[in-house]
Amino acid sequence: MEYRKDYFAETQTQDLTEVGVTRQRSDALGHVTGKTQYYADRQFAGLLHLKMVRSPHHHARIKSIDVAKALKVPGVVRILTAKDVPQNIYTILCLIQVEPNDEPVLAFDKVRFKGEQIVAVLAESEAAARDAAAKVKIVYEVLPAVFDVEEALKPGAPLVNEYHGRNYFTYEGHHCRRVRHGDVERAFAKADHVVEEMYQSSPIEHAPTETTGCIVVPDQNDRYTCYSNTQALYFTLDNTALILNSPFHKLRLVGGTVGGGFGGKVDVITEPIAFLAAMLTKRPVKYEYSREEEMQVSSPRAAERIYIKDGLMKDGRITARKVTLYVDAGAYSRHSPYGTTKAAAHMPGPYTIPNVWVDCHCVYTNRTPSSAMRGFGVTIGDFALEVQMDKLARLIGMDPMEFRILNAYRDGDMKAHQKQVEGAALVECVQAAADLARWPIDDRSKTASSLKREV
Amino acid sequence: MTKVAVEFTLNTREQNEFVETGSTLLSALRDRLGLYGTKAGCHQGTCGACTVIIDGEPHLSCLTLAERCRGKDVTTLEGLAPAGALHPLQQAFMDGFAAQCGFCTPGMILAAKCLLDRNPDPTRDEVVDAISGNICRCTGYEPIIAAILTAAQGLRKPARKRA
Numbered sequence: 001m002e003y004r005k006d007y008f009a010e011t012q013t014q015d016l017t018e019v020g021v022t023r024q025r026s027d028a029l030g031h032v033t034g035k036t037q038y039y040a041d042r043q044f045a046g047l048l049h050l051k052m053v054r055s056p057h058h059h060a061r062i063k064s065i066d067v068a069k070a071l072k073v074p075g076v077v078r079i080l081t082a083k084d085v086p087q088n089i090y091t092i093l094c095l096i097q098v099e100p101n102d103e104p105v106l107a108f109d110k111v112r113f114k115g116e117q118i119v120a121v122l123a124e125s126e127a128a129a130r131d132a133a134a135k136v137k138i139v140y141e142v143l144p145a146v147f148d149v150e151e152a153l154k155p156g157a158p159l160v161n162e163y164h165g166r167n168y169f170t171y172e173g174h175h176c177r178r179v180r181h182g183d184v185e186r187a188f189a190k191a192d193h194v195v196e197e198m199y200q201s202s203p204i205e206h207a208p209t210e211t212t213g214c215i216v217v218p219d220q221n222d223r224y225t226c227y228s229n230t231q232a233l234y235f236t237l238d239n240t241a242l243i244l245n246s247p248f249h250k251l252r253l254v255g256g257t258v259g260g261g262f263g264g265k266v267d268v269i270t271e272p273i274a275f276l277a278a279m280l281t282k283r284p285v286k287y288e289y290s291r292e293e294e295m296q297v298s299s300p301r302a303a304e305r306i307y308i309k310d311g312l313m314k315d316g317r318i319t320a321r322k323v324t325l326y327v328d329a330g331a332y333s334r335h336s337p338y339g340t341t342k343a344a345a346h347m348p349g350p351y352t353i354p355n356v357w358v359d360c361h362c363v364y365t366n367r368t369p370s371s372a373m374r375g376f377g378v379t380i381g382d383f384a385l386e387v388q389m390d391k392l393a394r395l396i397g398m399d400p401m402e403f404r405i406l407n408a409y410r411d412g413d414m415k416a417h418q419k420q421v422e423g424a425a426l427v428e429c430v431q432a433a434a435d436l437a438r439w440p441i442d443d444r445s446k447t448a449s450s451l452k453r454e455v
Numbered sequence: 456m457t458k459v460a461v462e463f464t465l466n467t468r469e470q471n472e473f474v475e476t477g478s479t480l481l482s483a484l485r486d487r488l489g490l491y492g493t494k495a496g497c498h499q500g501t502c503g504a505c506t507v508i509i510d511g512e513p514h515l516s517c518l519t520l521a522e523r524c525r526g527k528d529v530t531t532l533e534g535l536a537p538a539g540a541l542h543p544l545q546q547a548f549m550d551g552f553a554a555q556c557g558f559c560t561p562g563m564i565l566a567a568k569c570l571l572d573r574n575p576d577p578t579r580d581e582v583v584d585a586i587s588g589n590i591c592r593c594t595g596y597e598p599i600i601a602a603i604l605t606a607a608q609g610l611r612k613p614a615r616k617r618a
Contacts, residue, residue: 024549031557032545032564034492034532041491209496209504209558209592259494259558260592291497 007428008451038210038257039227044217044284048077050277051129053119053136054297055111058366059145059158062109062118066137070121073135075128078281080120082108085276086245089163091333092268095238102163103332103369105243105272111140112160112331113368115297117269122277122285145366149305149326152365160331160364169329169337169362176362177344181416182355184311187320191311193395198307199384203300203328206373210259212298213288214270216278224278225252231265239268240275251275263372267299267334299371302336303328304343306384311355316398316406320355321348325381327362330369335376337362342377348416349385350426351407352453356416401434405445410453424450463524466534474521481505481516484531492532492561496590503589506562507531513569513588532561535568544568544606553602555593562589567603575611579604 003019005012030036067079082088082104089101107118119136123129144158151157152167160167171177188194214228230236233253241248258265274287289298304327311320325343329336340362347358375382393403408426415421427450434441448454458473465488474483481498484490484507493516496504500518507516508530536542544564547553554560563586570577570585577585582603591599 022552025552025554027557028549028552028554031554031560032541032548034490034561036557037491038494038558040495041485043486043489207592209502209556209590210494211496258556259496260556262592291499291501 004432007425036257038259039214039229039255040210040286040288042215042227044215047215047284047286048122048124048277048281049126049129050274050285050287051121051123051126051133052117052293053121053133053138054293055107055114055116055118055140057111057140057142057145058114058147059143059160060111060140061143062107062111063139063141064137065119067119069137070132070135073123073128073132075124076121076132077124077283078122078277079132079136080106080122080273080277080280081118082106084280085243085273087243090239090243090268090272092235092239092335093333093338094242098333098337100163102161103334110143110162113366115293115368116331117273117297120273120277120287122281147365147367149303149328149361149363149365152363153361158366160366164364167364169333169340169364171337171341177341177358177360179344179347179356179358179416181357181414181418182320184309184320184322184355184357187355188309188311188322191319192314193312193392194309195312195388195392195395196307196309197388197391198305199380199387200305201301201303201380201383203303203368203370204373205295205298205300206260206262206264207294208258208260208262208264211289211291211294212265212270213286214274215284215286216271216274217284218278218282219252223250223252224275225254226271226275228253228255228271229258229261229265230255230268230271231258231261231263232268235266236268236271240272243272244276244279246275262374263301263376264298266372269298297368299330299334299369301373301376301379302330302339302370303367304380306381308384308388310388310392312392312396314396316393316396316403318351318353318392318407320357321351321353322357323347323359325358325360327360327377328367328370329362329364330367331364332369333362334369334371336370339370339372339377343381345417346378346381347385349382349389350409350424351404352409352413352421353407353416358416399441399445401430401439401441402445405430405441405448409450411451413453426450459522461522461525463526464528466530472521476522478521479517480507480514480519480521480524480529483521484516490531490533494558494561496558501590502559503562503566503586504559506565506589508565508569511569511572513566515588530565530568532564535564542568542606543609544571544603547602547606547609548599551598551602551605553595553598555591555595559589559591563591563599567606570603571607571610575607577604577607
C-alpha cells in the first residue's frame, strides 16, 4: 500500500506515519493460543439454560399459552411469559428518539414474524430446556401476512405493527424520509434522456461463527453481571434497565470480545430476558442462539427496493435524479428507521445534481426484523446508484470513469441536503483507480480536481 | 444419565474422565475440562470452529462422541506448543494478520497442522482444500492461506539444515 502525500498537499497537516505499515493486532496472541476469552468461555456452578418457544407463524393472534406440561419436565426450573417482564414493550433506539416503542420482549397478544420469542424455558440442562419448550402449548389464530414493502403500503394490507397504526415509520409527521432540491419534473421535461430503473436486494444474514448469546450471573447485594458478545454494551445496559425497571447500578455488562459481529450483534435481544431470568431464579442463566436461531431470527441486513429516475444531457451532465427507496424493516423498528435516514442522507450519491427528489420509506412487513449490518442504509443504495451510473454512461456512449469525474462533487458545490461540499476526493479516487487499472481517460478528466469545478 | 469412563491422551498427558453417554468431545473439553481454545460455532458439523486433532487427523469435536475417544490421542490448540512458546503456525498467523475476530483461528490452525504434518510442502490449492471445512466470516481467507504457506516454509528450513 502506498500513502500518496501529493494529493491535497497544501492542506495536509498530518503526517500519517502508520498508513501502509503492518502492525500486529493487540489481541493476536490470545487468538492464536486460544486464550482470548469469549463470553461463553466460563463456567458457573448451577448454570441454567434458557430456550425459547418461538412462533411457527409469520402473523398470528395468540389465543392461549399453556405451560403446565412443560413445567413437569424433569430439570425445568421456571418458565417465563410476557407477564413476567416489567416493561414488555421497547425500541432499541428510544433513547435517541426513535419512537414509539413497538416490540415486546416476549410476545403476548400477537406474533408478527416467524421465530418471534414468546415463552422462555429455564432448565438445568439444555436438553431439558429444549424438551420442555416443545411441550409448551400455544393456540394461534393465523392472520394474513404481508411480505412485500409495496404491498404493505397499499390500502387494505394487513396491519403488521399496531404501535405504529400503519405499515410505515413516521418521520416528524411525514410518511417517509424526504430530500427536496430544485424541480425534478421541470428538469426531466428539458432532459435529452430520462432513464428509470428498479433495483432490489434480499435480506443478508451476517452468520458470525460465534452465535449471539450471553450469560447473566447474580452477584452479591442483588447485582447482576452479564457476559455478552453484544457489539453495543451501552444500548444493552440502557434497554435492559428500562425493560426491567431496574436502576443502572444493579446491572453490570462485561463484553468487547465478539466472535464476528458485522452489525448482527447490535440488537438487544438475549440480555434483557437473561437478566430477568437470573433475577427471578437467583441463578446464573445462559441464553445462546443455536445456529438455526442465528439464521432464522437474528436481524439481517434489510431488503431494499429502489427506483431511480434520472434526467441526463447528451454532454454527460445529470440534471435531475428522483429516488423512491423502500427499506423492509420487517415486523419491528430496531435500527431500520435510522438506516432509512442514512439511505436518504446518502442519495443522490457523491454527484452534484441540481434537481433531486428523494423519498425513503421504512416499511413494516411480517418478515424477520432487519437491523444493522456494515453500512446499512447505504450499501444497497450504492449498488443501485453505481449500476445506474454505468447504464447512463453507456446510453450516451461516454466512458464510465469520465462520466463519474464529470458529475462528481467538487468543493463548494451545493448538495441536495443544502450543505456545501467540503473535503471532496472522488475525482482523485477515480483518477487513481483509472491509473491502477491502466484505463485510459481523456485529458479533461486527468486534470480535473475536487478543489474546483472546471468551466 | 449414564456415565462411562474414558481414558485417552489429551495434549500428551493421560486423561481419565467420566463422560455422559451420548455427550460430545466438544462438551467434555469445554464444559468438563475448561479447555476453551476449542470453539463451538454451530454444534452441527458445518463451521469447523471445534476442530481438534485425533490420532493425527482433523476431527469435528461437536460431532465426535466423547466415549469414542477411548485410547485415542487428542490434541487441542492448548497442546500445540509448550507453555510460553509458539508453534510456527501460531507465529505466522500473528505476523500475517491471519486472525481477526479469532473465533475460527483455533480450528484453522489445527486443520493446517494436520496438513503440514502429512505434507510439509503443500501447494496453495492443497492449503485451500485443507481448510475448506473451516469457515471464516471476517473473510480473512487470503491472509490465512498466506500464513499457512509461510509457516510451511519456516518448518521446512530447519529440516534441511539438519539433513
